[in-house]
Amino acid sequence: MNLSDLTFAPTPGARPWAIAAARTASLGERIGALHEQIRRIVPAVDRMACALYDPQDDMLKTFVNSTLGNEPLRTYQYPLSASPSLLALAKAAQTRVIHHIPDELPGDSQHSRWVREQGYLSSYTVPLLQRGGELDGFLFFDSRTAGLFTEAVVAQLQVYAQLVGMMISHEVTAIQALVGSMRVARDFAHLRDVETGAHLDRMARYVRLIARGLAARHGLEDEFIELLFLFAPLHDIGKIGVPDALLLKPGRFTPEERQQMQRHVDLGSEMIERLIQDFQLGSVAGIDILRQLVACHHEFLDGSGYPRGLRGEAIPLAARIVTVADIFDALSSRRVYKGPQPVDTALATLDEMVAAGQLDADCVAALRAGRAEAEQILTRFQDQPDEAVLA
Ligand SMILES: [Fe+2]
Ligand SMILES: [Fe+2]
Incomplete structure (x- = not known):
């Protein structure tokens, strides 16, 4: 892809995020429809769920599920290394059948306990692997009937498992390819000089932490949370279209320069289309x-932002979450013109912005509640000493 292909003049008055595209079924809805089809052939399959794997964190995270009769397992994550049996399946590219869960399900993870508590008696587990063997995640079929997954049933389910694997890897790999190409493009555009890769890693993780904290109250699905996590590093993609002289300018902007800098939002919208x-x-x-x-x-929230001065609920929740994560990272990490603020001070500043009516109170509360995890993220994803961050 040529970099010049990426820069566009913004269309005046365009509101690309508001374009009501023909609604596509979410992955969760498509999995639900497949589950219904499967139940016509094997009625005792009571649950189908997919967990995604994040190799950077070694975390397996609930993603999409279709659960009949029980409360689904949501916003749950656990390290793959803590589950030797699943790790072995991924390594050997093998599926696993458990005929009688109370006797055979190894481990005491929250997930294993949950499966037993829900009364599931048998299960069939399929690792979702890319061609090169990298693990995308796992697909779980569970049943309240013991010994359901006989060889004949497994043979019937295999084709569906493949289909689900393809659906999931199509979406996830396409998104990862998009984010990966953006990381390359930002190197060419000197964006790397103003915004480090570590900033993007931390941001995405703060975003996920906040979204998970909001999930129960706002009814957020895991699918929404994971997509938000994957997309968050693209928030400033429009800065690729900002001239270097401006992007790298030390010191303060003139009002005209500020205006030009703020165009990165509309440029970004054009580029992602x-x-x-x-x-x-x-x-x-x-x-x-x-x-x-x-x-x-x-x-x-009070209409004082840019480029459109939107207010309150007119600002989508996804953006409200990203705003809080972005500002928190700007405050708590080093910039060339300032040292990092202690987490307490950064959170206090966010509280002030909530009181001033600018930031979403729930998002800031979720970040505060997840403070211990936020501190881990901050220590784990550090900027390299030679990375001078301007903005
Ligand atoms: Fe931005
Ligand atoms: Fe940012």
Whole structure:
């Protein structure tokens, strides 16, 4: 992809994030429909669930599920290394059948306990692997009937497992390819000089932490949370279109320069429309999350943000979460013109911005509640000493 293909003049008055595209079914809805089909053949399959794997964190995270009769397992994550049996399946590219869970399910993870408590008696587990053997996640079929997954049943389910694996890897790999290509593009555009890779890693993780904290109260699905996590590093993609002289300018901006800098939001919206086409992501149901966080990550609830001065609920939740994570990271990490603020001070500043009506109180509360994890993220993803961060 040529970098010059990526820069566009913004269309005046365009509101790309608000375009009501024909609604595509979410991955969760498509899994639900497949589950129904499967139950016509094997009625005793009571649950189908997919967990995604994040190799950077070694975390397996609940992603999409179709659960009949029980409360689904949500916003749950655990290290793959803590589950030797699943780790072995991934390494050997093998599936696993458990005929009688109370006797045979190894481990005492929250997940294993949950499966037993829900009364599931048998299960069939399939690792979702890419061609090169990298692990995307796992697919779980559970049943309240013991010994359901006989060889004949497994043979019937295999084709569905493959289908689900393809659906999931299509979306996830396409998104990862998009984010990866952006990381390359930002190196060419000197964006790397103003915004470190560690900033993007931390940001994405703060975003996930806040979203998980909001999940129960706002009814957020795991699928939404994971897509938000994957898309968050693209929030400032429009800065690729800002001239170097401005991007790298030391010191304060003139009002005209500030205005030009603020155009990165509209430039970003134009660029992601093009990328969505190039990476064939139009059919990803959650793609509007990307549009929203690029277009609205500098808006404030009281209308004092830019570029549109949107207020309150007019700012999508995805963007409100990203805004809080972005500001928290700016405060708590080093910039060339300032040292890092202690976490307490950074949180106090966010509280002031809530009191001033700018930031979403729930998002800041969720970050505060997850403070211990936020501190771990801050220590784990550190900027390199030679990385001078301007903005
Ligand atoms: Fe920005
Ligand atoms: Fe940022």
